[in-house]
Each structure stands twice: as structure tokens, then as C-alpha cells.
Amino acid sequence: xxxxxxxxxxxxxxxxxxxxxxxxxxxxxxxxxxxxxxxxxxxxxxxxxxxxxxxxxxxxxxxxxxxxxxxxxxxxxxxxxxxxxxxxxxxxxxxxxxxxxxxxxxxxxxxxxxxxxxxxxxxxxxxxxxxxxxxxxxxxxxxxxxxxxxxxxxxxxxxxxxxxxxxxxxxxxxxxxxxxxxxxxxxxxxxxxxxxxxxxxxxxxxxxxxxxxxxxxxxxxxxxxxxxxxxxxxxxxxxxxxxxxxxxxxxxxxxxxxxxxxxxxxxxxxxxxxxxxxxxxxxxxxxxxxxxxxxx
Amino acid sequence: xxxxxxxxxxxxxxxxxxxxxxxxxxxxxxxxxxxxxxxxxxxxxxxxxxxxxxxxxxxxxxxxxxxxxxxxxxxxxxxxxxxxxxxxxxxxxxxxxxxxxxxxxxxxxxxxxxxxxxxxxxxxxxxxxxxxxxxxxxxxxxxxxxxxxxxxxxxxxxxxxxxxxxxxxxxxxxxxxxxxxxxxxxxxxxxxxxxxxxxxxxxxxxxxxxxxxxxxxxxxxxxxxxxxxxxxxxxxxxxxxxxxxxxxxxxxxxxxxx
Amino acid sequence: xxxxxxxxxxxxxxxxxxxxxxxxxxxxxxxxxxxxxxxxxxxxxxxxxxxxxxxxxxxxxxxxxxxxxxxxxxxxxxxxxxxxxxxxxxxxxxxxxxxxxxxxxxxxxxxxxxxxxxxxxxxxxxxxxxxxxxxxxxxxxxxxxxxxxxxxxxxxxxxxxxxxxxxxxxxxxxxxxxxxxxxxxxxxxxxxxxxxxxxxxxxxxxxxxxxxxxxxxxxxxxxxxxxxxxxxxxxxxxxxxxxxxxxxxxxxxxxxxxxxxxxxxxxxxxxxxxxxxxxxxxxxxxxxxxxxxxxxxxxxxxxxxxxxxxxxxxxxxxx
Numbered sequence: 001x002x003x004x005x006x007x008x009x010x011x012x013x014x015x016x017x018x019x020x021x022x023x024x025x026x027x028x029x030x031x032x033x034x035x036x037x038x039x040x041x042x043x044x045x046x047x048x049x050x051x052x053x054x055x056x057x058x059x060x061x062x063x064x065x066x067x068x069x070x071x072x073x074x075x076x077x078x079x080x081x082x083x084x085x086x087x088x089x090x091x092x093x094x095x096x097x098x099x100x101x102x103x104x105x106x107x108x109x110x111x112x113x114x115x116x117x118x119x120x121x122x123x124x125x126x127x128x129x130x131x132x133x134x135x136x137x138x139x140x141x142x143x144x145x146x147x148x149x150x151x152x153x154x155x156x157x158x159x160x161x162x163x164x165x166x167x168x169x170x171x172x173x174x175x176x177x178x179x180x181x182x183x184x185x186x187x188x189x190x191x192x193x194x195x196x197x198x199x200x201x202x203x204x205x206x207x208x209x210x211x212x213x214x215x216x217x218x219x220x221x222x223x224x225x226x227x228x229x230x231x232x233x234x235x236x237x238x239x240x241x242x243x244x245x246x247x248x249x250x251x252x253x254x255x256x257x258x259x260x261x262x263x264x265x266x267x268x269x270x271x272x273x274x275x276x277x278x279x280x281x282x283x284x285x286x287x288x289x290x291x292x293x294x295x296x
Numbered sequence: 297x298x299x300x301x302x303x304x305x306x307x308x309x310x311x312x313x314x315x316x317x318x319x320x321x322x323x324x325x326x327x328x329x330x331x332x333x334x335x336x337x338x339x340x341x342x343x344x345x346x347x348x349x350x351x352x353x354x355x356x357x358x359x360x361x362x363x364x365x366x367x368x369x370x371x372x373x374x375x376x377x378x379x380x381x382x383x384x385x386x387x388x389x390x391x392x393x394x395x396x397x398x399x400x401x402x403x404x405x406x407x408x409x410x411x412x413x414x415x416x417x418x419x420x421x422x423x424x425x426x427x428x429x430x431x432x433x434x435x436x437x438x439x440x441x442x443x444x445x446x447x448x449x450x451x452x453x454x455x456x457x458x459x460x461x462x463x464x465x466x467x468x469x470x471x472x473x474x475x476x477x478x479x480x481x482x483x484x485x486x487x488x489x490x491x492x493x494x495x496x497x498x499x500x501x502x503x504x505x506x507x508x509x510x511x512x513x514x515x516x517x518x519x520x521x522x523x524x525x526x527x528x529x530x531x532x533x534x535x536x537x538x539x540x541x542x543x544x545x546x547x548x549x550x551x552x553x554x
Numbered sequence: 555x556x557x558x559x560x561x562x563x564x565x566x567x568x569x570x571x572x573x574x575x576x577x578x579x580x581x582x583x584x585x586x587x588x589x590x591x592x593x594x595x596x597x598x599x600x601x602x603x604x605x606x607x608x609x610x611x612x613x614x615x616x617x618x619x620x621x622x623x624x625x626x627x628x629x630x631x632x633x634x635x636x637x638x639x640x641x642x643x644x645x646x647x648x649x650x651x652x653x654x655x656x657x658x659x660x661x662x663x664x665x666x667x668x669x670x671x672x673x674x675x676x677x678x679x680x681x682x683x684x685x686x687x688x689x690x691x692x693x694x695x696x697x698x699x700x701x702x703x704x705x706x707x708x709x710x711x712x713x714x715x716x717x718x719x720x721x722x723x724x725x726x727x728x729x730x731x732x733x734x735x736x737x738x739x740x741x742x743x744x745x746x747x748x749x750x751x752x753x754x755x756x757x758x759x760x761x762x763x764x765x766x767x768x769x770x771x772x773x774x775x776x777x778x779x780x781x782x783x784x785x786x787x788x789x790x791x792x793x794x795x796x797x798x799x800x801x802x803x804x805x806x807x808x809x810x811x812x813x814x815x816x817x818x819x820x821x822x823x824x825x826x827x828x829x830x831x832x833x834x835x836x837x838x839x840x841x842x843x844x845x846x847x848x849x850x851x852x853x854x855x856x857x858x859x860x861x862x863x864x865x866x867x868x869x870x871x872x873x
Binding site: 006009013016017019031033034 | 479508519529531542
Binding site: 298381382386550554 | 636647650652664665666708
């Protein structure tokens, strides 16, 4: 090659790539304008894809899962709450490879989170996880995910508790699954279920700290229940006298109680300025209550 | 110019005589099958399915042809020693290369036009009519052709410098990479480190961006494709082919034909 | 008298090979020679001697490591040079999906001929190489000999001033070889310059004005076939019979070769008369006396042997 041609080549390459660079920026802008509302998935039928992918279905699943992650990531980075393609992508990925565990777990997370962090579709997240459970019945962590979706995103404590409980039946499941079930049951004010579960944890736990924790929870449950009953008495007292009681002794005077009730550690309950019952300021249980509340 | 045309015409003739265009039979069967079946198994998305499937098939068949024939354009002439007699004519090496490129792109164009006709027949069969918005499908097909031209240029470049098998692998690699260019660009520096992110960004502009030419989704829904994009994509493909072919010509003109 | 048709000046070609192309193999070393206009020049040498390398360098198919060449006064890097040059590659092969007529028509397009002229020339050429009946058959059905004819046809299609043929006779039957010879002579009569390579020596002896012998990438000798042969001292061959075998006890008899009832004896030219005297004394019947003309073949073998010996020596000394 002559020197003249070499110079020409370098010139063509430099000018060409510079022009391509600038053109690409223009094309990006043009495409962004028309494609913004038009994220699209060419083939939306997972079954068709599975047939077409032959033995490469798991590989294709990985690609679709990657696409889902990229899609979510891009939308997230661009603060774009429109995640309409997320479900089809996850649907395809998990149909192509039903054992693609991360696709269920993180996919459910993307789906269930409220906008702008996620798609705000906990119902689809539940569907995804339930499919995951069906395909991978031995994987107990799906129950954990299911429980959290019900708990955080749908505020359905009964179902959340049930999910943790179902998961805890798996022999591989860790003990805290049962703990979660119990805690959530308590929060949903299903004291009986909660007490039953804590009792179960207390029985089955082997390490002393878990055992102590279960005991604490049982005692607190008892206290919580007592306080609620006391509040009911408070309502009755107000009805009769026209004003709220500020001391437990007023219930006794009115004949609503025979004596001052005590918490499981023997400290009498107290009434606050608002007339609501609470633990005695001296009771060690109060400290525990504050501790547990922090984890909520 | 006549030299380039002569080489191009011969390249086209070779493809025809090697029965390359038989792939059209396969495409026709696919379109017919889809047209008949889609009406029976689905409601309301006949058009979308026909267009999506048709465009995907046009793109896929075109890609196979562009890569496999493109890689053989030069290497076959060398393996079969037909190039000796040819280059002893008053034919410049870059003319030969450009002629090969033009010939294969022309072959692909003929093939694509035939497939497009099949696609529109299938569309007519399921819709019983054609609308103005179906022009988007034509533009999508045109974009596929632009994309194929870049692939042919790349195939030529690789086959000028390495073996056929490696050329095929490189082509496939570039195609895949070129389809994920957008993802490379959005790679965040806090995840990959600033150096890797900068390299990726650079690469994302240097690699052929095949995503530019993908408007299948728009076409399937009969959306309007702006004229500016057509012009930009045409220019992009022309520039990219020019740059790649210049590189190929530089390599080819220094090649010894032992 | 116009200038030389081919001027080759110190042409050298090395091929790198081995790991990272660090080693070099020299295919052609410092070739300098000229081929005059209107001459038939034979390029001789065993396989791998550098004949094809030289021809490909001349056709700009490969590029010299150093040196340069001019054909018809134009540098090999000038693409216009090819307008007046015809080239037949070694073992030519053409697009097997085309017919002979189509291949010739395709090649003719590069000489910017008018379509009508092109068509006439193609038909003419097919007739000339004896393919007019096979012109419409795809080349994939052609025999090697037929392909060689197509190759020849494409080389002379555009009526070039200089024709370079790489092994034009190889793979041909005697009839085919004769036809190629006729075409070369016809070109010569038309005033064209022809350079062809061959390892078949009688062809060269019969056709060439001059020959160049190349062995091991080096030019070993150049000149008229007779001159090349003349390098070696001539010998005389005596054919005789011995009717009375018993009476002859000449020491010469031991050197003679017996062929049936005749003997063949080869002696240096200066010893001829002494030998004849001795034979007459021994009552031998002289049948014929003739000059032994060492063929190019012998010359050739001699050079190859020398080259091999040298190569071996180089290997031993590790140079």
C-alpha cells in the first residue's frame, strides 16, 4: 500500500467514525421520541418461544431474565414508572426455565414494589411466586418472599402469616420462618394463632436466646391482650361516668374489676393520660416491647 | 463502475445458480402456514403476528445469507483459485471487493423484495385489505436491508483477514454485540468502574448499532416512522459500510495470493 | 526495436512463517533478467523452484520483498499494465457455475469492449481453442484439459502484446499439448511476446528462443536452449558390432554398453579418433558415429543435484 493510500485510509476511518458517532446521537434522540411509549416485545407467547427454542430454552430464559433486569434497571435509572413489559419478560423467562430461581425472587420484588421503585403489581408478584413454588416445591425461600409481599405490599397479615407458616413446614426452612408467621399473626391481631406459634417455637427452639425470645413474645402477647381488655373496660367506664378513667383503681371502684391485674412478670398495668392501658413503667417487659417494636 | 457492476452481476449469478434463492420456498411456506393458522388460534392479533413473524423471518434468513455467503465471497475465489485469472485483468482490487459487496447486497435485495411480497400477500389474506399504515412494514423491511448491508461489509472485512470459520464467528459476535449496544451505553460507572464504563461507551459508538434498524414493534402496530429516521438510518448504514469496506480494501490490497 | 517486454530487477520474495512469522523462507532471490519483445521465453525449473512465484510477482498477485519489475514499460503496480497482458494461472480453475462462453464474456468486460465486439471475440476464441461445441456447458462438467483451454482462451481473449503462461502444458494429453504449442507459435508469428514456465523440457527446447533455468529461487542460467546445453562438453557416441568377439580384447569394450549384438560407446570428442582406431584394430564393425546432445533435462538434473547438495551443506553447517 502506498503512503498516499495509508493516509487516505486513516482519514476515511477517522472522519467516518466521527460522523457515525454524531449520527448515532441523532438517531438515539429520534428513536427515544418514537419508542418512549412503545416498549415492545415481539413474541409474547412463552409457549411459542419454548417450542421455538428447542433445547436452548434455559439459555434463552437466561437472556430473557437478563433483558428483564436491564429493562427494570433502565426504567429505574430513568425514573420511568412504566414497567408494562416487566411481567411478559418474567413470564417468558420463567416459562422457558421454570427452575430459574432468581427470576422468581427478584422478579417478584420488581413487580410488587410500589411505583416508582417497582411496577406496583403485588398481585402479579404473588402469581409469579406461586408458579415458582409449584415448579420448585422444595425451595422454602419462595414462601418467605410470598409472605413479605402479602405483609408489606398487600397488608394481608393473615395470608402473610399463612405463607410463612407454609414455608416453615419445609424441613430445610429456618426457624425464623415460624417466628415471622407468629409475629405477623400478632400484628394482624390473631392472638391465638400467634400465641400458638410462639408456643411452638418455644418448644422446638434449642438455643437459649431463641427460647427466651419466644417466651418474651408470649408474655408480651399476653400483656397486649390484657391491655386490650382493659381498654374495653375503659370504654364501659366512660359510658357509665361520662369521663375516662386515669387509674386502674377507678375500674375496681366502679365494680368493673375485682382487683388490679398484673402482667406476666407480676407488675400491675397502668393507665395513661389518654386512658389507654399500658405496661407498668417498672416492668422489664416494657423494655422488650420497645426492642421488638424497633424491628417492625 | 462497469467493472464493479460486472463483478456484482457475476456474484448475483453465482447465488442464483447455486440455488440460494430456494430459501424463498421456505419463507413462502412459513408465511402461508402462519396466515392460515393464526386465524384459527388467535383473535385480533392476526396482523401483528403476521408482521412480526414475517419481519423476523426476513431478518433471520437475510442474516444467514449475508454471513454465510458474505464470508465466502472472497475466500471462495481464493480457495478455488478463480481469483488469479480475475485479478490479472485490468481490475483494481478494491473494485473487485466493492463489486462483491454490491453483488451480494443486490442478491439480498432481490431476495428480500420477494419475501416482502410474500409477507404482504399473507397480510392481505388475513386482513382482506391493505392500509396506508402498512407502509411502516415496508420501511421496516428497508431497515432490515440496511442492516444486512452492514453485515455483508463486516463479513467481507473478516474474510479478507482470517479463515471462513472465524469470520462467521466474528460476524455473529459483532451482530450480537451490535444488538446490545444500548445496554453498553447505559452501563453505569459506579457499577463497572469509570474506565470500563468509558471503554464501553466508546465501543458502543464504534460497534455497528443494529438496534437502530429494529422497528419491528412499530411496524407490527402500524405506527408512523418519521422520515428523519429513514434518512438517518440510510446515512448511518452508508457511512458504516464505507468505513468497513475501506478497511477491507486496505487489507485486501496488501494480500499475497500464494 | 522496442524496449524489452519484461524487465526484472533484483526481484526477491520472502515468505514469513513459523511462530509470529519470525522465520523467513526465500522463494525467489535477487532475480534479474529481461525478456525481449517478440521473443518466446521458457522459464524452466523443477517444482517449487520459484517459477510460479516469479510469474505471480509479475502479475502483481503477490508483492516483492525487494526489487521491482516492469512489463511493457509499466510497473507491476500499475493496474493499466494488465490491458496488454494475458495470463494463464497454473492449473486454472474458473467459476464452475458458468459456461465457457459466460466466463470469457465476464472477463472480457474488464477490457471495456463494446458488447457486440465482446460476443464476437468470445465465439472466435472458443473456436480457436476447440471449445465451440462445449461453450454452453457449465464448467463443473469440464475435464482438466478443457479447463486448460478455457484458461488459454481467457489469456489471449483481448489480443495482448505479452502472454504469460504458467505451466500451459501440464495436465494435457499429447494432442492438447500440440494444440497449445500451435497457439504459442501462432502468437509468436503475430509478433507477441510469450513467457511460459514449464518443467517439460522438450516443449521448451522446441518452442523457445531463450530459456532461463531457475532452481531453488535462483536463476542458474539464461540463454538460447543450445547455449545452455553448450555449457557442458560434448561427447560422441559410437555404435558398433563385433562379428569376431573372441579376437577383441580392447579395454574400450569394458566401457561399452551391450545392446543385443550391438555395442554403444560414449567418448569425449577429442578421444574419438583414437577410439575409432582401436575399434578398427579389433575388427569391430562401425555402425554409426554421432554427436551426443545433452538434453536440457540432463542439465536440469545436474543443477538440481548441485542445489540439493548445497542445501544439504547449509543445513549441516547450520547456516
